[in-house]
Amino acid sequence: MAQTKKGAHAINAARNWEGQDITALLSKSAAGLPAISATESGTPGRSISFTATTHDSPIDLGAGIPDPKTLPASGLQKALDNVLATASEDALRYGGVFGFEDLRKVLAERQGRIQGVELRPENFLMTHGGSGGIDAVCDTFLNPGDVVIAEQPNFSGSLRTIRGHLCKIVEVPLGEDDDFAVRVAEAIQRVEASGKRVKLLYTVPDFHNPTGATMSLATREALVDVCAEHQVFIMEDMAYTEAYFNAPPPPPLYAIADGHGVIQVGSFSKIIATGLRVGWIQARLPVIESVARVRFDMGGSPLVHRALAQYVDSGELEPHADQVRALYRQKCETLVASLREHCEPYLNFKVPDGGFFLWAECIGAKAQDVAREAAIEGVTFAAGSNFFATREEADTTHIRLALSYATIEELSQVGPRLRDAFRRVVD
Numbered sequence: 001m002a003q004t005k006k007g008a009h010a011i012n013a014a015r016n017w018e019g020q021d022i023t024a025l026l027s028k029s030a031a032g033l034p035a036i037s038a039t040e041s042g043t044p045g046r047s048i049s050f051t052a053t054t055h056d057s058p059i060d061l062g063a064g065i066p067d068p069k070t071l072p073a074s075g076l077q078k079a080l081d082n083v084l085a086t087a088s089e090d091a092l093r094y095g096g097v098f099g100f101e102d103l104r105k106v107l108a109e110r111q112g113r114i115q116g117v118e119l120r121p122e123n124f125l126m127t128h129g130g131s132g133g134i135d136a137v138c139d140t141f142l143n144p145g146d147v148v149i150a151e152q153p154n155f156s157g158s159l160r161t162i163r164g165h166l167c168k169i170v171e172v173p174l175g176e177d178d179d180f181a182v183r184v185a186e187a188i189q190r191v192e193a194s195g196k197r198v199k200l201l202y203t204v205p206d207f208h209n210p211t212g213a214t215m216s217l218a219t220r221e222a223l224v225d226v227c228a229e230h231q232v233f234i235m236e237d238m239a240y241t242e243a244y245f246n247a248p249p250p251p252p253l254y255a256i257a258d259g260h261g262v263i264q265v266g267s268f269s270k271i272i273a274t275g276l277r278v279g280w281i282q283a284r285l286p287v288i289e290s291v292a293r294v295r296f297d298m299g300g301s302p303l304v305h306r307a308l309a310q311y312v313d314s315g316e317l318e319p320h321a322d323q324v325r326a327l328y329r330q331k332c333e334t335l336v337a338s339l340r341e342h343c344e345p346y347l348n349f350k351v352p353d354g355g356f357f358l359w360a361e362c363i364g365a366k367a368q369d370v371a372r373e374a375a376i377e378g379v380t381f382a383a384g385s386n387f388f389a390t391r392e393e394a395d396t397t398h399i400r401l402a403l404s405y406a407t408i409e410e411l412s413q414v415g416p417r418l419r420d421a422f423r424r425v426v427d
Helices: 008-017 073-086 101-115 129-141 156-164 180-193 217-229 285-293 302-313 317-342 367-376 408-412 414-426
Strands: 124-127 147-152 168-173 198-203 233-237 262-267 279-282 347-349 357-362 398-402
Touching (some): 101 124, 101 279, 124 129, 124 285, 129 156, 129 198, 129 233, 129 262, 129 279, 129 285, 147 156, 156 168, 180 198, 198 217, 217 233, 279 285, 317 357, 317 408, 367 398, 367 414, 408 414
Parallel strands (some): 147 168, 147 198, 198 233, 233 262
Antiparallel strands (some): 124 279, 262 279, 347 357, 357 398
């Protein structure tokens, strides 16, 4: 279209709008959230603030996204080509509220086998990634002022979503023990004593973001009992469940409760590719039907759903997942060895059994100071305060190192670079 000269209407509109502060027009939800710069939104996987670096050989430990070399482009291309060749008309129109049925059938078979529960396509509703599933659950069950319990620390993106629904977040520390369910029960009782009720508990039980911790079976069972007693929905985020290094994690909360009171959110993002933007909600039928009532976005992409159904059903996903797990195990071993060799006086951490993250405590230094000096060495990561609702007030000593994106060679260099950063801060 040819460019047109600014007319009187454009000049008048500019006169009335340019320079105006639109914050007074924001919804209460938007006004209560921190701003994100559009000029920085293209950085992969970054939804929280990170320290920038101008180093010639930067090592990015900030983004929790898959290794680019693991993306199964050829398998997905083959599936996409086949869909377009055989079902283009159906694939290129709007999708339904629940998502492509064949993909839900594939998920029901696969997730039922993995989790040891009986599932049907009716137990699934496809979403725009795991984050879309979390948002849909919040849309369905939360009102402004409702109380949600979340683990402390926790993924900032999920906290933003819950806070965006104008809910009060009560954080319960994960701790180093099996008493998390006890602390949750105490938090629920305090809320009930104040005259309110807890609507939802949000948890990442497997290879937690950011701590990398895995919830024990005893804690899972106790948590199901506590939440059932008080009729608190559990939203179980399974983003990292399949990214185990050696052995799968304990049974999910959904399986322990046979789905009663548990809403599970899953995603293909971490095991296949984040750019697919395909996730799902797994729940009993009344929950799925309730979520469908508030969906007005014309559904997900039938093209992508059909291609994924073919890719998963072809059997290619299982060997791909095995290769991904082996690579991330090697990456974790490399990072741990580098840190132990060079940073032993400065860092305290536990080795995770899976996932994308290593959560470390800085000894004798503040995390923000270490992050600043590490950026000079070309290593960028998230300070632990990003994963607390009260930010720096709650945590000044932890850092989260994402091991998934960097190469093995880069991960081997993290230790000496961080050591030099610590020396400048501590010594």
